[in-house]
Amino acid sequence: MYDLLIRGGSLVREDGIETADLGIAEGRIVDLAPELDGPAREELDARGLHVFPGAVDIHVHFNEPGRTEWEGLSTGSRALIAGGGTTFADMPLNSTPPVLDRATFEAKRQAAERGSHADFALWGGLTPRNMDRLPELAGAGAVGFKAFMSHSGLEEFESPDDYTLYEGMRLARELGLIVALHAESNSITQGLSARIRSEGGRSVRDYLRSRPAIAEVEAVSRALLLAEETGARLHLVHLSTGRAVTLAAEAKARGVDVSLETCPHYLCFTGEDMERLGAVLKCAPPLRDAGEVEALWTAIREGRIDTIGSDHSPSTLDLKERADFFEVWGGIGGVQSTLGVLLTEGRARGLTLPHIARLLARTPAERFGLTGKGRVEPGFDADLVLVDLDAEWVHTAEDLHTRWKYSPYLGRTFRGRVRRTLLRGQTVYADGPHSGGTFPTPPQGRFLRPAAPTPQEVTP
Numbered sequence: 001m002y003d004l005l006i007r008g009g010s011l012v013r014e015d016g017i018e019t020a021d022l023g024i025a026e027g028r029i030v031d032l033a034p035e036l037d038g039p040a041r042e043e044l045d046a047r048g049l050h051v052f053p054g055a056v057d058i059h060v061h062f063n064e065p066g067r068t069e070w071e072g073l074s075t076g077s078r079a080l081i082a083g084g085g086t087t088f089a090d091m092p093l094n095s096t097p098p099v100l101d102r103a104t105f106e107a108k109r110q111a112a113e114r115g116s117h118a119d120f121a122l123w124g125g126l127t128p129r130n131m132d133r134l135p136e137l138a139g140a141g142a143v144g145f146k147a148f149m150s151h152s153g154l155e156e157f158e159s160p161d162d163y164t165l166y167e168g169m170r171l172a173r174e175l176g177l178i179v180a181l182h183a184e185s186n187s188i189t190q191g192l193s194a195r196i197r198s199e200g201g202r203s204v205r206d207y208l209r210s211r212p213a214i215a216e217v218e219a220v221s222r223a224l225l226l227a228e229e230t231g232a233r234l235h236l237v238h239l240s241t242g243r244a245v246t247l248a249a250e251a252k253a254r255g256v257d258v259s260l261e262t263c264p265h266y267l268c269f270t271g272e273d274m275e276r277l278g279a280v281l282k283c284a285p286p287l288r289d290a291g292e293v294e295a296l297w298t299a300i301r302e303g304r305i306d307t308i309g310s311d312h313s314p315s316t317l318d319l320k321e322r323a324d325f326f327e328v329w330g331g332i333g334g335v336q337s338t339l340g341v342l343l344t345e346g347r348a349r350g351l352t353l354p355h356i357a358r359l360l361a362r363t364p365a366e367r368f369g370l371t372g373k374g375r376v377e378p379g380f381d382a383d384l385v386l387v388d389l390d391a392e393w394v395h396t397a398e399d400l401h402t403r404w405k406y407s408p409y410l411g412r413t414f415r416g417r418v419r420r421t422l423l424r425g426q427t428v429y430a431d432g433p434h435s436g437g438t439f440p441t442p443p444q445g446r447f448l449r450p451a452a453p454t455p456q457e458v459t460p
């Protein structure tokens with residue numbers, strides 16, 4: 001007896017698309033075959049729809065507790081699910097207090113167990129203040145340690161200097177956990193910002209000049225050296241330049257344990273768009289030119305980029321409405337759009353559906369030890385997204401489930417629409433005119449503790 005039988009969907013599997021039935025029991029996929037007999041408590045007709053593994057967004061800022069007015073675990077996870085995600089990993093900032101020890105970790109875990117509609121893992125922070133707390137964060141179940149090589153934008157989350165980063169990586173290696181880095185040079189970005197501001201620079205163009213590509217390239221090369229030296233597992237978040245990707249891919253080829261992430265906004269928008277649209281597109285590293293956008297797409301197509309995270313990091317409107325662009329909060333509202341961007345822009349550039357599923361689900365799940373997530377296969381959690389690939393739609397504010405109804409993707413035409421999202425076999429989102437009301441109460445999200453890396457992932 002299955003709890004659920006999903007009939008006739010086009011399953012997005014590693015080797016291609018296969019039309020088959022899925023038998024689900026106790027939250028897991030237990031059978032997959034061209035035709036299953038049942039019986040089942042419930043059946044779902046998925047003919048004409050593609051069945052993707054639920055996306056695993058390893059990079060979000062839902063900001064709870066402490067800055068729930070910017071976003072929250074409930075609103076953020078609803079948006080994730082409406083966009084085809086089923087698991088996220090929340091960054092240790094901009095929630096406040098930031099997650100720097102066991103107590104702050106447990107506080108966020110409790111908030112997420114109450115409020116999250118998706119399964120979740122949690123990052124701990126690596127700052128000069130909490131080096132002695134990394135072991136207890138690992139014990140509490142942190143998915144890894146996040147550090148900023150440039151100013152984080154928040155006083156309470158300080159960036160480590162090279163010494164702290166070196167020691168932090170050595171410790172993370174001992175603990176078996178990944179270090180995720182925001183890689184921009186503090187000294188280059190701070191130095192340029194100070195000079196440009198002293199000359200009266202306040203515009204979008206001035207902001208872009210204050211964070212040039214070399215700031216990323218230099219920090220990435222330093223991070224790779226430190227990872228190579230310490231043997232730490234490294235995850236480079238939000239890479240924005242082809243040069244940084246090349247450096248990291250070369251390091252990986254010679255054995256450095258590094259994974260590469262980029263974000264949808266670096267694949268959709270340029271610095272000129274930032275000048276045109278303003279605050280809704282402010283982010284760090286900043287948007288680049290059209291050449292960099294295509295360099296990132298090429299790197300994705302050629303398999304040099306491992307994962308795509310949203311880096312969803314919105315704020316209240318007043319922090320977005322500043323005349324001085326340097327004072328505008330930097331962070332994009334994009335958690336709901338990642339799959340849509342890949343299905344639209346990625347497919348237009350020749351990405352296959354299995355490749356999209358790998359970037360958004362399988363690879364992040366495997367890299368971060370989220371066992372049972374990320375694949376449409378027997379034995380895996382029934383975290384599934386039913387997509388109508390032919391549906392064309394224009395994104396409006398009414399579609400958004402985020403706390404603030406702004407997004408740089410509003411007005412854009414997407415191809416491929418999420419019709420239904422299942423978390424461990426339960427429908428947690430259904431598309432429709434009243435889709436705002438379909439989220440289950442209480443929220444179903446569960447905490448995920450990372451599994452230890454498999455032997456072949458452990459560097460000697």
Ligand SMILES: NC(=O)N[C@H]1NC(=O)NC1=O
Pocket residue numbers: 061093094152153154182282283284285311313330331332
């Ligand atoms: N603190 C925070 O969320 N910062 C993020 N925002 C952004 O644009 N880049 C980031 O690193």
Ligand SMILES: [Zn+2]
Pocket residue numbers: 182237238284285
């Ligand atoms: Zn960052």
Ligand SMILES: [Zn+2]
Pocket residue numbers: 059060061091311313
């Ligand atoms: Zn971030």
